[in-house]
Amino acid sequence: MEMTEPSFLLDPITVAWDEPPLLEKKPRCPDRFVWLEREFKIEELLSEWRDYRRRGRMASNMQPAHAQRARLRGSRGVGRFYFRVRVRGGRVYEIYFDRAAGGGDPAGAGWFISRELSRDDV
Numbered sequence: 001m002e003m004t005e006p007s008f009l010l011d012p013i014t015v016a017w018d019e020p021p022l023l024e025k026k027p028r029c030p031d032r033f034v035w036l037e038r039e040f041k042i043e044e045l046l047s048e049w050r051d052y053r054r055r056g057r058m059a060s061n062m063q064p065a066h067a068q069r070a071r072l073r074g075s076r077g078v079g080r081f082y083f084r085v086r087v088r089g090g091r092v093y094e095i096y097f098d099r100a101a102g103g104g105d106p107a108g109a110g111w112f113i114s115r116e117l118s119r120d121d122v
Contacts, residue, residue: 011035013095015111025109027097029083035113040093044086046122052079084117092117 015030029045081097094114 009113009115011113013111013113015095015097025099027081029085030095030111033095033111033113040087040091042085043088046084046086046092048081048083050079050081082114084122092122 014034016032016034017028018031021027029048030042032039032041034040079099081099082094083096084092084094086092093116095111096114097109097111099109
């Protein structure tokens with residue numbers, strides 16, 4: 001299996017689960033995703049992490065003490081849930097759920113494919 005250099009994509013994707021997650025805004029790793037009209041079956045979850053940093057206009061709209069707590073626990077409409085996954089066929093991708101994809105509007109949250117990883121990155 002040949003893997004390429006890391007390729008940064010940042011494209012929106014559609015995800016699906018065999019059994020939907022209990023909490024929509026704190027999802028677990030999906031079972032598959034569709035990107036560029038092609039479905040990718042997730043065979044293995046390699047790692048996952050959360051990033052609660054405030055970005056854009058949200059970065060400076062909170063008092064420092066509150067912002068520090070929010071960075072650890074998250075706050076409404078802020079945060080990303082990352083998943084490094086191996087799909088059927090062996091390719092490895094990073095995908096993430098962005099709770100603030102709609103500019104802080106929770107209804108605008110979305111899923112994205114971040115990058116394809118090379119063998120050295122895995």
